[in-house]
Amino acid sequence: MQAAPSPPATEAVPAEAPEFEIRPRSGWVAIDFKELMHYRELLYFLTWRDVKVRYKQTVLGFAWAIIQPVMTVIIQTVIFGTVAGFASRLPQELKDRHIPYSLFNYAGVLAWTLFATGVGSGGTSLMNQQNLLTKIYFPRLFVPTSVIAAAMVDTLISLAMFFVLMACYRVVPPWTIVLIPALLLMTALAAMGMAYVMASLTVTYRDFRFLLPFMVSTWMAISPVGYPLDPHRQWIRWLLRLNPMYGIINAFRSALLKQHWDFPGLAIAIAEVGAILVFGLYYFKKTERRFADIA
Amino acid sequence: MSTAISIDGISKCYQIGLKAEKYLTLRDTIMSAIKSPFRRLAGLRGDGPQEGMFWALKDISFDVGRGEVMGIIGRNGAGKSTLLKILSRITEPTEGRAKLKGRVASLLEVGTGFHPELTGRENVYLNGAIMGMRKAEIDRKFDEIVAFAETEKFLDTPVKRYSSGMYVRLAFAVAAHLEPEILIVDEVLAVGDQEFQKKCLGRMQQVAQGDGRTVLFVSHNMGAVRNLCDRAVYLRNGEVDQIGETDSVVDAYLNSTISAEESDLLKRPRFPGFLHTLAKFTVIPPAGKARVVAGGQATFEFELDVKEPVHNACLGFMFNSDKGYRVLGLNSRLELRGVTLEPGRRTVRCKVDSLPLKPGRYVMDIEIRSNARPYDYVEHASVVDIEFDDFYGTGEMLWNYEGSVLHRATWEF
Numbered sequence: 001m002q003a004a005p006s007p008p009a010t011e012a013v014p015a016e017a018p019e020f021e022i023r024p025r026s027g028w029v030a031i032d033f034k035e036l037m038h039y040r041e042l043l044y045f046l047t048w049r050d051v052k053v054r055y056k057q058t059v060l061g062f063a064w065a066i067i068q069p070v071m072t073v074i075i076q077t078v079i080f081g082t083v084a085g086f087a088s089r090l091p092q093e094l095k096d097r098h099i100p101y102s103l104f105n106y107a108g109v110l111a112w113t114l115f116a117t118g119v120g121s122g123g124t125s126l127m128n129q130q131n132l133l134t135k136i137y138f139p140r141l142f143v144p145t146s147v148i149a150a151a152m153v154d155t156l157i158s159l160a161m162f163f164v165l166m167a168c169y170r171v172v173p174p175w176t177i178v179l180i181p182a183l184l185l186m187t188a189l190a191a192m193g194m195a196y197v198m199a200s201l202t203v204t205y206r207d208f209r210f211l212l213p214f215m216v217s218t219w220m221a222i223s224p225v226g227y228p229l230d231p232h233r234q235w236i237r238w239l240l241r242l243n244p245m246y247g248i249i250n251a252f253r254s255a256l257l258k259q260h261w262d263f264p265g266l267a268i269a270i271a272e273v274g275a276i277l278v279f280g281l282y283y284f285k286k287t288e289r290r291f292a293d294i295a
Numbered sequence: 296m297s298t299a300i301s302i303d304g305i306s307k308c309y310q311i312g313l314k315a316e317k318y319l320t321l322r323d324t325i326m327s328a329i330k331s332p333f334r335r336l337a338g339l340r341g342d343g344p345q346e347g348m349f350w351a352l353k354d355i356s357f358d359v360g361r362g363e364v365m366g367i368i369g370r371n372g373a374g375k376s377t378l379l380k381i382l383s384r385i386t387e388p389t390e391g392r393a394k395l396k397g398r399v400a401s402l403l404e405v406g407t408g409f410h411p412e413l414t415g416r417e418n419v420y421l422n423g424a425i426m427g428m429r430k431a432e433i434d435r436k437f438d439e440i441v442a443f444a445e446t447e448k449f450l451d452t453p454v455k456r457y458s459s460g461m462y463v464r465l466a467f468a469v470a471a472h473l474e475p476e477i478l479i480v481d482e483v484l485a486v487g488d489q490e491f492q493k494k495c496l497g498r499m500q501q502v503a504q505g506d507g508r509t510v511l512f513v514s515h516n517m518g519a520v521r522n523l524c525d526r527a528v529y530l531r532n533g534e535v536d537q538i539g540e541t542d543s544v545v546d547a548y549l550n551s552t553i554s555a556e557e558s559d560l561l562k563r564p565r566f567p568g569f570l571h572t573l574a575k576f577t578v579i580p581p582a583g584k585a586r587v588v589a590g591g592q593a594t595f596e597f598e599l600d601v602k603e604p605v606h607n608a609c610l611g612f613m614f615n616s617d618k619g620y621r622v623l624g625l626n627s628r629l630e631l632r633g634v635t636l637e638p639g640r641r642t643v644r645c646k647v648d649s650l651p652l653k654p655g656r657y658v659m660d661i662e663i664r665s666n667a668r669p670y671d672y673v674e675h676a677s678v679v680d681i682e683f684d685d686f687y688g689t690g691e692m693l694w695n696y697e698g699s700v701l702h703r704a705t706w707e708f
Contacts, residue, residue: 022384023392045424049410049417056412056453135407136425137384292386293309 029285032139039139046146051153069158072109073165077102080226091228091259099257100169106162108225111252114155114184115191115245116216118148122195123212126203126291133203133291140288141281144195148188155184162256176255183251190244190273196280200287204294224249241265244272297396299477299509300359300382304391307352307377307533351377353533354391361396361476362507364499366514366524366541368548374533375513379403379479382511397476397509400426404481406466411455415446415465418454422469436472443494444468464491471498477509478502482516490696499523517545517683518654518692549586549682560661561600563673572605572671573661574598574640576612578679588684589692590701593650595625597643597661599636607633607666610643614657614679621660622699623652628664636663651701653693654683 055061080101081087087101094104122144126133129143159180166173202208223229223245231237240246241262247269253259352374359365367375380386382393383401408425409418419440423433433440441447444465446457454462480499496519503510503523514520520527520541527544529537537547560573575598580587587593597610611626625645627634657679662672683692686701693701 018398019394019396021392021394022381022388024387024389039427041430042424042427045421045430049413049421052417053410053412131404132408132425134380134385135404136401138425138427289387292380 025289028282029288031141031281031285036139036141039142042138043142043146043149046142047149047153050146050150054150065154065157066161068154069106069109069113069161072113073102073106076105076109076226081105084227086227089228091230094257094259097171097258099171103162103165103169103171103257104228104253105226106165107253107256108223108249110155110158110162111183111187111249112220112223112225112245113158114151114187115248116220117151117154118188118191119194119198120212120216121151122147122191123198123202124209125195126199127206127209130203140291141196141284144199144284145192148191148195151191152184152188159184166256171257173256174258176258179255180252183248183255186270186273187248189277190248190269193273193276193278193280196284200284200291203291204287219243219245222246241268242272244269244276248273297361298358298394299361299363299397300393300395300511302358302382302391302393303356305352305355305378305381305388305393306350306390307374307381307386308389309349309351351533352381352388355530355533355535356391357528357535357538359509359511361509362503363526364503364510364512364524366512366520366527366544367530368514368517368520368527368545369530369536373530375530376403376481377533378530379481379511379513383479395477398427398474399477399479400470400473400475401479402426402470402481403479405463405470409454409462409466412453414451414453415441415457416450419465419469422466426470426473428473432474440465440468440472443471443498460491467491467495471495471502474506475508477511479511481513490694493694496523515656515680516654517549521545549588560673560676563676565672569669569671570602572599572601572663573673573676574600576659576661576677578677586682587650587679588682589652589654590649590686591684593647595645595647597645599641599643599663601636601638601641603638605636605663605665605670608636608670609633609664610645610662611664612645612659612661612676614652614659616655616657616699620699622657633666650681652681653699653701654681655699656680 055064058064060067077087090099090101090104125144125147126140132138132143133140163173198208198212202212222240222243229240229246231240241264247262247265247267250259250262251266251269254261355374355378367378369375377386379401380403381388382395383399383403385401385403406418406422408422410421413421419437420430420433424430441450444461444467446461446465449457449461454465457465478499499510499512500523502508510523512520512523524541526539527537527541528535529544529548537544560576561571565571575596577596577598578587579594579596581592581594584591595612597612599610609626609628609631611624611628613621613625614623616622625647627643627645658675659677659679660672660674661676663670686692687703693699
């Protein structure tokens with residue numbers, strides 16, 4: 001391809017230097033998308049750092065990204081599936097198609113791990129990187145975001161293992177797997193919204209550092225991660241649907257394993273993820289200006 | 296000359312609790328929420344809200360011209376770093392505003408964001424990106440950065456295995472290759488060996504003069520300030536005390552009347568078994584001067600709280616450089632052999648006519664021995680700042696690698 005013609009030589013106009021003003025702000029601070037775009041490569045580098053550092057100085061290295069989800073599923077299949085007997089309580093439609101419990105469990109673990117890691121590590125990310133907050137300016141939003149982006153990398157590897165396991169069981173994936181990227185994005189957005197709030201809270205009130213693990217494990221208990229949460233009473237189901245992860249995990253199972261779609265649950269989840277994300281961004285931007293003073 | 300930075304009435308207020316304790320707990324907030332109606336009431340009556348507030352900066356205003364190198368000097372806690380943090384957009388001012396024209400890069404710490412597990416190469420990219428460089432820009436300058444840092448051989452080694460010197464060199468090299476219109480530098484040159492410091496100063500000079508960039512430079516090193524800066528600001532207790540030509544501002548700073556430095560030693564931790572006898576340490580500059588200068592006279596005053604007679608005693612104190620080397624020791628044993636200390640409060644003075652130490656900050660260890668055995672010992676008892684003075688009459692001063700002790704000599708060529 002021909003190189004683009006160079007612009008005609010004109011008087012060199014001195015590029016107008018960017019000018020900005022520093023002043024106290026209060027209330028709602030808009031998100032500066034132009035700035036986020038300018039720094040976008042930093043988001044990539046921070047993510048790349050998190051991924052890279054995680055498996056440094058380990059013998060197995062990146063293999064841990066594969067071993068971890070596989071081990072989790074094996075252990076949960078034994079404990080939840082066999083010992084606790086959830087395997088026998090799989091939805092009838094899955095049993096009819098001979099879907100093993102391990103796949104059912106894996107689909108839940110996949111979605112949940114992305115969310116829980118995102119909220120857990122994202123929620124402490126600002127606190128753990130105080131030195132960055134107090135020594136240099138860059139969009140602080142990237143600190144928790146990059147943690148979730150790194151968790152997404154692990155999730156994609158885990159997803160690849162899911163398909164390997166599917167092939168082992170000779171289960172043919174349905175066409176609905178094309179929806180998986182959208183569901184992964186939705187999970188990540190939910191994790192981001194929560195992580196923005198928790199990271200802002202943790203950097204201000206260190207109490208949340210201790211509350212966060214309880215919050216995540218309690219949340220897991222009301223989400224259908226290792227077991228089918230399909231109550232017969234309608235009102236309990238509506239209650240469970242208030243948890244966005246209920247809708248998301250069920251949607252993962254529907255897309256991957258053809259479990260029947262719980263559309264009301266998914267619709268509620270989509271609305272809630274939107275609300276969580278907007279509130280997360282709002283709260284983060286509102287408290288952001290204090291981070292350097294209290295970190 | 297057009298203006299690059301214009302600062303207009305900047306103030307910064309910290310809540311003491313925030314700054315001192317570093318973080319709040321939920322309990323504090325709940326308690327203050329409970330109390331706040333009363334506080335609001337007190338505020339309305341006009342006798343409330345000022346408590347617990349600390350003004351780190353008060354109504355700072357000045358302009359910096361394009362291509363100018365401006366030094367910011369002042370004692371610790373004068374607000375220098377707070378000002379730099381505001382101008383770097385790390386924190387917001389409480390009041391006032393500032394306008395900056397051009398791309399700003401700030402270097403408040405060497406190697407911000409360096410990750411010990413990553414290799415030198417990886418850290419150059421990470422650090423560059425954190426400082427606002429594009430990947431393409433780092434690619435382009437990579438070889439230059441590595442050459443400047445002189446760490447070619449270790450590029451693929453994790454930086455946690457670097458010597459501290461190598462680490463600093465690599466980190467500064469990245470920063471030195473930023474191409475901002477405005478460069479904000481905190482005291483980062485205090486680290487690294489002298490030769491590299493010279494290289495960094497040279498680079499900064501080039502940035503300022505050659506490329507016409509604006510530099511804001513905080514330092515305790517008055518030699519560097521005099522060398523580099525066109526103008527200087529002297530901050531004192533969060534306010535502008537002086538602004539103008541570098542030399543006159545630096546002189547004003549050095550001569551400013553500050554009370555002699557003193558430290559209460561009785562409460563300082565000791566090894567078990569020592570009787571807390573050293574009570575207070577004061578450095579007294581020569582009459583008519585405000586500070587101790589290199590090669591100048593100084594008096595060191597010790598207050599002792601002697602609880603029992605101490606026989607065959609001596610008192611000594613040692614100067615440690617900021618690198619941790621013990622560079623000078625003075626001890627009464629050398630002049631007086633042993634003395635007997637009777638119980639009671641007493642003051643011991645040690646006068647030195649010419650303190651042969653180069654400018655810098657020294658950490659003092661103080662000890663009392665009895666019968667050659669340690670009797671009381673306070674490590675890092677106090678800090679003594681020795682300021683630059685034209686000891687040799689040529690304006691020259693020892694470089695770090697040449698040593699720390701000043702001595703005049705006669706040369707023949």
